[in-house]
Amino acid sequence: RGIPVDKHPVTKLSALETVMTKLHAGGKFGDSGYKVSGGLHGVGISVVNALSVYLRTEVKREGKIWVQEYERGKTKSKLKSIGLTKERGTTQIWQADPQIFSVLDYNLDLILKHLRQQAYLTKGIKILVRDERLAGKSRPYMFYFEGGIASFVSHLNHKHEVKQEKIFYVDKEQDGVQVELAVQYTTDYRELVYTFANNIHTVEGGMHLVGFRSALTRVLNNYARKNNILKEKEDNLSGDDVREGLTAVISVKLREPQFEGQTKAKLGNAEVRTVVETIFNDYFSAYLEENPRDARAILDKCLLAQRARAAARNAREAVLRKGVLDGLTLPGKLADCSSRNPEECELYIVEGDSAGGSAKQGRDRRFQAILPLRGKILNVEKSRLDKILANSELKALIVAMGTNVGEQFDVHELRYDRIIIMTDADVDGSHIRTLLLTLFYRYFPEIITDGHLYIAKPPLYQIKKGKEAHWVFTDEELDSLVKKLGGGEMVSIFAEAEAADSGSAEVQEAENEETKAAKANKLNIQRYKGLGEMNPQQLWDTTMNPQTRIMKVVTIDEAQKADEIFEILMGSDVTARKRFIQTHAKSVKNLDI
Template structure:
């Protein structure tokens, strides 16, 4: 086969420096022939950390900055775990640095045999070096990879460390991971002289007899972290609080001297001290957002497992060795009246926000236990053929799951997920045995709590199934055609959710007037009989059995509790239209309690309103040229002001009517004053302070009578008797 060639003018990239043609490359691309081993970079020591910081701390924004601080704090916490430290100070200083002090054993200052360097220099300059690789210094710790302190050092423009040990105070300084000395006092800008022939751990003073500990102060390198990276004070406080719960007896002091606007220390140094002796039981109570269905239960146990890990032998070689590990499990959990789930998990006091094998084992055991308990009590609880799911069991659960073991395996340096597979089975066995014993206890109080808990799980299961059925049906006309909505609902014709309105009215008499007064195109009416169930102190099961509550939830069409879906709500506005008297106010409060507890997203979205019907109708007689007119007033004060105004004008009042209920009003009067959008007044129900609102609902509508009685007695003097009828 003949090959043809075509002459081509060389491109600039193909020409030599003197304009001649480029040399031949035997058919290979130029960049292939020029790529050789000399182009490979070998990053040694801390250079790799500075080149790729994200590999070690995740990001270089505020999260990465905080991760560096956690690494130093966790080293002090590990001393507390070893029961050789009971006090830790963290100080955010005004110059941008941070200092962490502890009264632990102090970083070793003697020479490390293999490198000949002091223990301090090894810890802060050598990756994967430390006392947490199975050498017996720590049985359980948070720092495991031996890179924490060295990574912080590499990413700091300056780091100073002082150690009290053996009656002496030792000191050493580093600049971007390199040991040396700074010419003057504090600050990374000071003149720095690196060690050349050999590094030195200086003795700068004497320590009191028996006093040991470490002090580390560092300045994060601005060339590594972005300009907007700042220490998260709230996150630091939350971490300190949770650590004090996890290690009873440990005192942690957080001091902020930065004066940053928007923080508690903006007007001067601010200090917070944390110490909790109640352990994780107290932690679970702190995290719980609701009244309890059960007490806080403690599940404790331990197990052993064998894993093969590299171990340094006497000759300095890493040899794969089968090692037996101990795993201690400690869990505090309680169920509350709400449907939210709060789970905090920890491994050696290190938070694992994304879970791992310990939380997997915990949830698997929960499901196994509850399936067994529901099967054993199926007839009493009326379970039927329904199957319980994980969300049913987790509803209202607050749990703190902790495990302690040597050298756990995490997925990445950020330690957000536990990867040690054997932990799952150990946690599962402990939870299964302990929780089964708790739910099967014959003690009277334990039996009562177990019954309430199982009833709550069954109610959650039935709520979920009911919500699923709602989603499977068409939202408007199809639902009516299938007769799935209550027959007493007087629905509207419009399917436009933004425009449609649902009036919940009190009684059949108000329904009759409302039917004649409404605009049936977009206004629907649902009557209720008197006072509905007080759901604040009733169980979920009782609420679902109540005909009025069930009808309201069904008509709204978006489910209830944790399954509530705002997008499925059938009406743009829900308007509570009750009589303007004490009973009407009570009914409105009961309705609001139902919406607050089980349909809160509807309230959060500002789609729940209270109608404002008039109290009085004032009709004046015709006088001269002045025609008779009708005025509606909405309070006693407004009525008296209107009468005074008419008296001054010399107008004679023909009739003064006080409405006792909506049924007394004519349809045209109800439409004009309460239902017609152009003339009516609506009060939007909002939750500016949800926590305060929940406290008030619990006080006024809850099952605890004594606080409510005290509130009524203390507030009685503020009540105007004339308002009782209003």
């Protein structure tokens, strides 16, 4: 509509200048502004203005174009009309202040993700994004979804096999709360639910999620009892049973949202729970009655989950028991540390017995524990919990960590502050690392989100010149060090993919030149692929010594994207995996065949 430009009765400035330069002056205050708003304090644009070395705002309103400029939050020019228009709206152009921000680059992927999400949440709206930083090379991005959050659910499930043909969707208002819900089940074992309040992603859920879950369990149990799918003596479906394979998007809009904390991660309005519960209960019950085939598919999925959970519970009770800190319950292959203070302890998950032996000898026994794994562990992407608990390698890892798994998982029982994956720098090592990452992402996500999971980075090369030895962790570092030690320009045969693409004769020639150059400068370059190639002291110096080692912390920046990648790489869809490999083949830098 364009920000108003008439004089503000209190500040005596224009409404535009008031909004741009004064805190707590946003459009959420009073009934004359927005019907609903995600803002808490009305400070958004004034803060952006204060953090910008330059900001220009252009308003198209009531037939005129108005312009005003600012500098670091202060008014630079008076509000003036520069022409006539039939359009309406506001355009903001700003430049972040380099005195405040060390990084001024904008993350296009993050911007696109957020705006795509907003287009789903406001069905029918068109959002156009153009990245003009690279002249002539940018392309526009248009987001428009007629189906709203039903389209969102369809997008979330586009790589998964769905159980129901028709996505459940409802959009209703009750007691001043607008509720929009979309639900579809897949064959997956996981729950994927996105919740929003006034278009803000409430990542920790809140009352709208509580109301939805309560109604979901009740409606499915009622339908199953009514249609004799659940027999009289059979147990009700649990919340975990009905949420397995569930994909849902919940969006509520209300006048006075009560968010918990500045990050707005959780919605606290108690009345929203009742409204969501009532609306979903009524309309989802009707959906099941009107779509008996989809209803049966959903219930079959829930019953299968119930049986699998019972089998997993029995398996878990057989292998896991309380008091895992007691040394007698720990796996025999675990070389535990002497400290019992989890905050200072770390567990190395090591590939193979040979590397495990070197790690056990080279470690600091006071706070470092070693758990060697034999061979490739089970691919949990294709397995249920009962199969996982029957696997000896995974069973040993679960018991060693002490957190339990599944329904009984408790991240606060983790026996080590750092879980470190340490594998060889070859194809097998990468595969084992991916299998372990899949395990943690699917069954121990809190270990990742709480910052406990790391990947060790052993060196790729050792360069010796006389008695002096240097450890090198990247190909780029190798090139730089060879040039520095050799005193001249050299081409590293290990780093240059161009040489490999040129043919075997040229590769051999490059190798010969490298060897000659190295010998002339008395450089000895050794490539390490296996951890077992290093002796215990070398492994300590390069990969395990907290003072010198390099580690990568594992994070989940975008859960949905991570979910898709794990599904492609480790799932059962061979065609999708082949397509992924073909698409990214040219991006491979270190091909080990």
